[in-house]
Amino acid sequence: MAEMADAKGELEQECTETVDGQPEQKKKRLDESTDSNNHIKITDLNQFCLEKIFAHLSLEDLLDVSDSNKYLKLATRMPFVWNYAGKSVRIDQQEIRHYSTDKGIIMFEPYTDIQKHTGDEDIVIVDLKKGFQMVRCFGGLITELNLRFFSFYKKNSSENYKRLVSYIDEFCAESLKKVSLDEGWRIEYLEKPFLNVEDLTIHALINFKEKCLSSLFPKLNRLHLNRFFEDKLSVLSEYFPNLQDLKLRCHSVLVFDNLATIFQLNPNIRSLEIGTCNFNNFNSFSERYLQSIESLYIHSFEVQEYDNSIHFSNVKKFKIRYLLCNINAPSLTKIPFSFSELKEFEIDCFHTFPGFFINFINENPMIEKLTFTRYGLLKNVLVTEDLVAVLPFLKEIFFDNAIQNTRNVLPTLLPYLESLRRFTFRTRDTDEEIRAGCGDKWRFYRHEEYNRIVTLEPNEANV
Numbered sequence: 001m002a003e004m005a006d007a008k009g010e011l012e013q014e015c016t017e018t019v020d021g022q023p024e025q026k027k028k029r030l031d032e033s034t035d036s037n038n039h040i041k042i043t044d045l046n047q048f049c050l051e052k053i054f055a056h057l058s059l060e061d062l063l064d065v066s067d068s069n070k071y072l073k074l075a076t077r078m079p080f081v082w083n084y085a086g087k088s089v090r091i092d093q094q095e096i097r098h099y100s101t102d103k104g105i106i107m108f109e110p111y112t113d114i115q116k117h118t119g120d121e122d123i124v125i126v127d128l129k130k131g132f133q134m135v136r137c138f139g140g141l142i143t144e145l146n147l148r149f150f151s152f153y154k155k156n157s158s159e160n161y162k163r164l165v166s167y168i169d170e171f172c173a174e175s176l177k178k179v180s181l182d183e184g185w186r187i188e189y190l191e192k193p194f195l196n197v198e199d200l201t202i203h204a205l206i207n208f209k210e211k212c213l214s215s216l217f218p219k220l221n222r223l224h225l226n227r228f229f230e231d232k233l234s235v236l237s238e239y240f241p242n243l244q245d246l247k248l249r250c251h252s253v254l255v256f257d258n259l260a261t262i263f264q265l266n267p268n269i270r271s272l273e274i275g276t277c278n279f280n281n282f283n284s285f286s287e288r289y290l291q292s293i294e295s296l297y298i299h300s301f302e303v304q305e306y307d308n309s310i311h312f313s314n315v316k317k318f319k320i321r322y323l324l325c326n327i328n329a330p331s332l333t334k335i336p337f338s339f340s341e342l343k344e345f346e347i348d349c350f351h352t353f354p355g356f357f358i359n360f361i362n363e364n365p366m367i368e369k370l371t372f373t374r375y376g377l378l379k380n381v382l383v384t385e386d387l388v389a390v391l392p393f394l395k396e397i398f399f400d401n402a403i404q405n406t407r408n409v410l411p412t413l414l415p416y417l418e419s420l421r422r423f424t425f426r427t428r429d430t431d432e433e434i435r436a437g438c439g440d441k442w443r444f445y446r447h448e449e450y451n452r453i454v455t456l457e458p459n460e461a462n463v
Helices: 002-014 026-036 045-053 059-066 070-084 129-140 157-171 229-238 256-265 279-289 357-361 375-384 406-416 432-437
Strands: 090-094 105-107 124-125 144-146 179-180 201-202 223-226 245-250 271-275 295-303 309-310 315-323 337-339 344-348 370-374 396-401 422-426 444-448 454-458
Touching: 002 090, 045 070, 059 105, 070 129, 090 129, 105 129, 124 129, 124 201, 129 157, 129 422, 144 157, 245 295, 245 406, 256 279, 315 337, 344 357, 357 375, 370 375, 375 396, 406 432
Parallel strands: 090 124, 090 144, 144 179, 179 201, 201 223, 223 245, 245 271, 271 295, 295 315, 309 337, 315 344, 344 370, 370 396, 396 422
Antiparallel strands: 105 124, 422 454, 444 454
């Protein structure tokens, strides 16, 4: 008992000894607590706090954080979804020549002041490391991916190519809905099917070997083959259960025997884009296989004198891009197509007022929407023709090009558009400049999916 009392007395004495006026044991605990507070790790924060913090990071910083730690990777997913979900991504190994920047990731409007041109993706990655990170960290969240200009001539490029292909197979096979493959890409190296891809573009078609498109892309709805030779059309001689939109561009005249096989196997195709078209061969082919087509686009077509026309019973949307050969005798030229139910017509031509255009719209009074790509043609048609009399059902005109200085341009156009419900165009002008140009008779709104597209509608309060 005496020993226990002595031990108790020593313990009380030890606890009452002070350092700087505080008990030594209590001081030790305070020091440990302070030291612990000074060493809080970022992983000690919960996911909600981390998501709020990471939402303010740039995409490059977000990739670095996501690639550093599994716990942090989970916290970067929602910030990526908030800021970049639905954005199209291009991975491009070569240097982008169109933009003056040294950034590894090019972010377009509204993220930076770099001008975005028609057809550009929202995000362009030119740094190979960032490309790997993007696929590895957020591949499961990317829905649109464009793989371009992957060179085999650089050191280690073949190894990098295989590595990137394996990443795409592993991380993107289920999330992608739209894919574009450019020169140098070897489709035969893809192992897993892309179960949700609906839109596929292939540039410079190459040998598929044992692979077939229908097995790699079983849900394909839209297929665009660009810059390929006619002998490669045989790769499409298979059944695509969901294919409705087919675009074909080649360097020479299309082989219509191959096209006939494609349409025999895929009678569900409703939209067709073709080019470099021989009219005589196209005539017999269209009468037999294209009468179910609802949308037709013919580019690089020669508008000249023809003895007959091709009639389409079901085409509702027609677009033509032509090369006029006989510019000295425009009255002898015509668009050699007729329609029963045409609702939308788009023309892309190099002449401001071809007579055959007026003849064409006179022959199709049911048109409800016109699309122009040349300002001269738009202006001349509006000024010289009474569109209400020629096209009594016309509701909308879409100018698929940029209008600059809307403050001065719109007042010259709008008096001729008062019978329309909508006038849509592209512009980089501010809302104030557009409002100054359209006045009180029109109201306007910008399209969310592409902020530079503006639609004007009559202001009913002032009509």
